Amino acid sequence: MTLAIVASKMHRIVASASIAARARARELTAAGHGIVDLTVGEPDADSPSHVVSAAHAAAVDGDTRYPPIAGTIALREAIREKFARENGLEYARSEVIVGNGAKHVIFHALAATCDDGDEVIIPAPYWVSYLDIVRFSGGIPIVVACHARHEFKLTPEALEEAIGPRTKWLILNNPNNPSGAVYTADELRLLARVLERHPHVWVLSDEIYEHYVYGTTVHVSFTTCATTLRQRTLTVNGVSKTYRMSGWRIGYAGGPSPLIDAIDTLMSQSTGGVCSISQAAAVAALTGPQDCVSAIRQDFTRRRDLMISRLAEIANFACLPPNGTFYVFPDCKAYLDTVSPCGHDIATDHDLCAYLLETANVAVVYGEAYGCPGHLRFSFATTDERIILGCDRVAAALGKLKPKTSVWTTL
C-alpha cells in the first residue's frame, strides 16, 4: 500500500540492504534457527573499558546538556589531533565537525551541497548508502564500475571519463566496503592529478576502515597525497569501526570551513548536536591508549586469513584477498543459472543469498546491493568457529546446486 502522506522523493530510496540482511538474520536467530551471521558490519567485541568509564564519568559529572552542533570543543580538539597524528592533516577547529556516525555526516554533506541534477561519481562496488543519500539529496549517482582485474579500484582513465560539467563530488571509499581494496599513495596521486584538471569537482574521502589494513598494506589519507585538493576535500571518519563503538554514534569530518559551516547549519535544523555522553566517550577513545586498535587488527588478520583459506577450498568461488576492511567479496557467478535441490531457480546473487540463508542457515549480503552483481559479501567480524562453520555450510550448499542447462557441467 502506498500512503499519500509519503513524499514522492521517498521513492528515490530504499532501506539499506545490509541492514535488512542483518535484521533478517537476527529474526531467524530469534526464531530458533541456528544462523551463522556473516553480514556483520561492525567489530564483534565490546567497546574498550576506558571509553565506557569516560561516558559514565561524563554522565555523573552532569555533562548532560545540549552540546554544540559541530561537537564539543574537547572532541573537536581530539579529532584535530587525530588527523595530525595519524594522517598528517592539519585542520583548524572550524574545519572539523562531529556527526551522529559517519553516515550522518555524509548525509548532511551531500544534502547541503547537491542541487537537483548535480552528479556524484560513485565507484562500484560501493557502500550501499551512498547511492540513496545522493538520490535523496537531488543528485544523480554516476556509477563507475571498477573491475576485479583492477582490484576493484577506480582508475584515472575511468575517473576522467566520468567527469562532466555537472559533476559535484567524487566519493572515494578507502579502504573499500565491500571489496576490501586499499589505494596506494601513488594510485591516489594519479586520481588527484585528474581532479586537478577539474576544479569544480570535490572529493568525499570516506576512511572509516582506515585501521583495518593487513600485511604490508598501509592506509594513506587522500588529502595527504593530494595537498593541492585540500580546499575541496572532505575527509570522513568515525569511531564505530576503529574503537568498536558502533552503538555510540560518533562520526566526524575535516574539510574547508565554508562546507563545514553548511553542514553545521543543516544539522542545526535536523538533529542538533550529538549525544554529549557519546562525545565524551569518543574523546577517551581518540586520546586514550591506542593498543586496543592494534589488538583488534591482529585478531582480524587471523580471521581474514582463516576465511580466505576456507573460501579458497570452494571450487570456482574466486576472491581477491582483501587488503583492508573486514569483508571478503567472492565472485559467485559460477553458481548462478542453477537449480537448488528444492527446484528453485538460482538466477542472481540475490537468489543465491536467499538460498544460503534458507537452506544453509548462513547470512551474507548479495553483491548487487553494492553495485556489483555476481558477488557475495562475507564479513569476518565474527568468531573463528562461526567463520569455519559458515564457510563449511556454504561449501556444502553450493555443492548441491545443479546447472540449469541440460548439459551437465561440473561447477
Ligand code: PLP
Ligand atoms: N562508510 C562506510 C564505508 C561504512 O561501511 C559505514 C558503516 O558500515 C559507514 C560509513 C557508517 O559508519 P557509522 O557507524 O560511523 O555511521
